[in-house]
Amino acid sequence: MKIKLQEHILVPKHEILSKEEAEKVLTVLNIKKHQLPKIRKEDPIAKEIGAKVGDVIKITRNSLTAKEAVVYRVVVE
Amino acid sequence: MDIKEIEKELKKYPFPESVRRDIREELAKLDLNKKSLKKIIDRCYEEYLSNLMEPGEAAGIIAAQSIGEPGTQMTMRTFHYAGVAEINVTLGLPRLIEIMDVRKTPSTPIMTIRLQDDYSNDRKLAREVANRIEATYITDLADISVDITGMKIILFLDEKVMERKQVDKDELVKKLSKSLKVDVEEKDGKLYLSPKEPSYRKLLQTVEKMKDIVIKGIKEIRRVIIRKEEGEYVLYTEGSNLKKVMRVKGVDYRRTTTNNILEIAEVLGIEAARNAIIKEALDTLEEQGLNVDVRHIMLVADMMTNDGEVKQVGRHGVAGEKVSVLSRAAFEVTVNHLLEAAIRGDTDNLSGVTENVIVGQAIKLGTGDVELISKLGGRSK
Incomplete structure (x- = not known):
């Protein structure tokens, strides 16, 4: 049986944003990339979705307050 | 409409x-x-x-107070029995401190293992999975005696326990002879082990070594308890090894968790760790009958996982990584911080709260956070 970590109840949805999408997010938030929260390149989920250093990952959390909350993390070494 | x-x-x-x-x-x-x-x-x-938070509001201080005050009402008692099953769990203040300090291993690591559909309704199958997980040692299965004159170790196997733990005799023999490098002979329910070189010291060493061999199951899992919950059998374990348990046949890895946050960070990533921190902290507070708004805990969890790895709240983590020298010095180990900063010739930009209180300036909070920039020389286009 193949294990897909993304299916685990504790893991929210991770998606890699394309360059244009990432750029758009950064302009909306009015910040630089390095100001985003980070995620390690070796992070099991980052590995699973094949994220590379510098990618911006969109995370859709199941929030207890907002039900759905979107956050971004940038992949670092 | x-x-x-x-x-x-x-x-x-x-x-x-x-x-x-x-x-x-x-x-x-x-x-x-x-x-x-x-x-x-x-x-x-x-x-x-x-109803939104105002810009410049001191969210961190509010969170700290909101978790700290109920914390004073928590029990100092470390141990508590959770439910009917006799598993010891650290609860109350010690557990909350453990979560915030991100200990390498919690004092009572516990896993909650849920089973796949066909296993979760059948007690026998659930037992089977439990046997695959629980670490079984030779002392659980047999009485050991040493025959010095014959230079042999005799194992009196307990057939009943063997059957209950579903240990196959042939497999046991194989395992023993392979990991101990001894000749194993079977005769009417007894196993005779003889080391290859006949030495008294070697014989006793072999006995000690044998006691450490995990015959079946996962080394870290000391005990498994089966409980029926909401119409399905759930396994609770003493000890934790998420990575291995997730791969055990019959386990539904999607719904299997542990209370060891660092382990979750390692196996499931930083976002899962954040969720685990929130869940563990909230459960600990709720179990004590304290109602703390999740938002405070979420803020703490966000700070702890911001860097991509879980760091503790205290001196070696969130508080210790502040940019301001004065702020760090005000927290813990004052002299060290000041000394090091002096040696390095650090500057403090006085951008935080603590440092501004120390020097007696208006703090950068609320209305104090606003800076005005005016453009000189005519209007811009």
């Missing part, structure tokens, strides 16, 4: 999903025309905005 119409109107506003759902539910009950619908939603949005 038509749900679709309401939804369409609601989408125009950046409400969080939960707020949108509440408004939608309420509006669906009412019979409205388009104009009043717009008015109501507009009013809701106003109300929503007024």
Whole structure:
């Protein structure tokens, strides 16, 4: 049986944003990339979705307050 | 009124999903025309905005106070029995401190293992999975005696336990001879082990070594308890090894968790660790009958996982990584911080709260956070 970590109840949805999408997010938030929260390149989920250093990952959390909350993390070494 | 119409109107506003759902539910009950619908939603949005956190509000201090005050009412007692099953769990203040300090291993690591559909309703199958997980040692299965004159170790196997733990005799023999490098002979329910070189010291060493061999199961899992919960069998373990347990046949890895946050960070990533911190902290507080708003805990969890790895709240983590020298010095180990900063010739930009209190300036909070920039020389285009 193949294990897909993304299916685990504790893991929210991770998606890699394309360059244009990432750029758009950064302009909306009015910040630089390095100001985003980070995620390690070796992070099991980052590995699973094949994220590379510098990618911006969109995370859709199941929030207890907002039900759905979107956050971004940038992949670092 | 038509749900679709309401939804369409609601989408125009950046409400969080939960707020949108509440408004939608309420509006669906009412019979409205388009104009009043717009008015109501507009009013809701106003109300929503007024409930948002103000820019410059000291969210961290509020969170600290909101978790700290109920913390004073928590029990200092470390151990508690959770439910009927006799598993020891650290609860109360010691557990909360453990979560915030991100200990390498919690003092009572526990896993909650849920089973796949066909296993979760059958006690026998659940037992089977439990046997695959629980670490079984030779001392559980047999009595050991040493025959010095014959230079042999005799194992009196307990057939009943062997059957209950589902240990195959042939497999046991294989395992023993392979990992101990001894000749194993079987004769009417007894195993005779003889080391290859006949030495008394070697014989005793072999016995000690044998006691450490995990015959079956996962080394870290000391005990497994089966409990029926909400119509399915759930396994609780003493000891934790998420990575290995997730791969055990019959285990539903999607719904299997541990209370060891660092382990979750390692196996499931930083976001899962954040969720685990929130869940563990909230459960600990709730178990003590304390109601702390999740938002405070979420803020703490966010700070702890911001860097991509879990760091503790204290001196070696969140508080210790502050940029300001004065702020760090005000927290713990004052002299060290000041000394090191002096040696390195650090500067403090006085951008935080603590450092400004120390030097006696207005703090950068609320209205103090605003800086005015004026453009000189005519109007810009």
